[in-house]
Amino acid sequence: MTEQTPVLEIRDLHKSYGDLDVIKGVSITAHRGDVVSLIGSSGSGKSTLLRCCNLLEDSQNGEILFQGEPISWAGSGPNRRPGDAKQVIRVRTNLSMVFQQFNLWQHMTILQNVMEAPITVLGRDKGEVEEKARHYLNQVGIGDKGNMYPAQLSGGQQQRAAIARALCMEPEALLFDEPTSALDPELEQEVIKVIKDLAKEGRTMIIVTHDMDMAADVSTQVVFLHQGLVEEQGSPDQVFANTQSERLKGFLKSTR
Ligand code: ADP
Numbered sequence: 384m385t386e387q388t389p390v391l392e393i394r395d396l397h398k399s400y401g402d403l404d405v406i407k408g409v410s411i412t413a414h415r416g417d418v419v420s421l422i423g424s425s426g427s428g429k430s431t432l433l434r435c436c437n438l439l440e441d442s443q444n445g446e447i448l449f450q451g452e453p454i455s456w457a458g459s460g461p462n463r464r465p466g467d468a469k470q471v472i473r474v475r476t477n478l479s480m481v482f483q484q485f486n487l488w489q490h491m492t493i494l495q496n497v498m499e500a501p502i503t504v505l506g507r508d509k510g511e512v513e514e515k516a517r518h519y520l521n522q523v524g525i526g527d528k529g530n531m532y533p534a535q536l537s538g539g540q541q542q543r544a545a546i547a548r549a550l551c552m553e554p555e556a557l558l559f560d561e562p563t564s565a566l567d568p569e570l571e572q573e574v575i576k577v578i579k580d581l582a583k584e585g586r587t588m589i590i591v592t593h594d595m596d597m598a599a600d601v602s603t604q605v606v607f608l609h610q611g612l613v614e615e616q617g618s619p620d621q622v623f624a625n626t627q628s629e630r631l632k633g634f635l636k637s638t639r
């Protein structure tokens with residue numbers, strides 16, 4: 384691996400659920416420091432694409448490379464699984480995912496949520512993890528909420544806790560799947576601010592979002608998916624200010 388090796392490279396990926404072809408040959412490359420926004424109508428395959436990168440879904444054709452190494456499933460039929468345990472840990476640690484619905488453990492405090500995976504999955508020292516967890520909770524602006532339970536927090540605070548949890552894995556890249564879609568408009572902004580700060584830090588991120596303002600603001604690259612294919616991609620300026628495809632023009636109108 385060299386400095387030029389992309390953190391994540393999707394090559395001509397194809398994925399179907401039974402007869403339904405969902406991803407029909409998608410290629411996307413993210414180098415270190417890139418922020419790639421994935422936009423497109425509901426059902427265009429955005430979540431499926433992220434889930435394939437994180438080994439949550441299998442695919443039929445094409446390749447996904449993490450730091451130059453193909454990630455793969457193994458076995459066949461009912462024994463098919465997301466590769467060996469080492470690969471799963473390597474990929475999920477380094478491509479840490481933030482979900483629309485936060486997915487926090489309800490029976491654990493916020494601090495416990497953030498500390499859980501580094502300790503149980505990575506076997507890190509508890510004291511060191513706690514220090515890091517407090518650091519990341521401070522970074523996302525909820526350093527005072529560590530002892531509270533998820534249900535005691537607003538949606539925006541819960542999502543920021545989920546981002547701190549992802550950061551505490553010290554990943555190579557963050558994958559966001561509509562991180563602000565479950566939030567009331569007034570709470571969206573506090574999460575957007577955290578994502579903008581992460582972009583300024585130079586974090587590598589793939590962000591599925593319906594928020595075109597955020598995409599325009601933080602992205603190095605915007606990819607518009609339409610029915611499982613890349614319909615248009617480019618810099619935010621190209622995609623938003625110099626839109627080529629009629630489908631993208633229509634989509635952008637519908638989001639305003
Ligand atoms: P998006 O995130 O862009 O809204 P998705 O990736 O969730 O789109 O879904 C793409 C298509 O795949 C949709 O038609 C959806 O119904 C279908 N799909 C998603 N997950 C499954 C699944 N587990 N089984 C069958 N079909 C699915």
Ligand code: MG
Nearest residue numbers: 429430431561
């Ligand atoms: Mg989705």
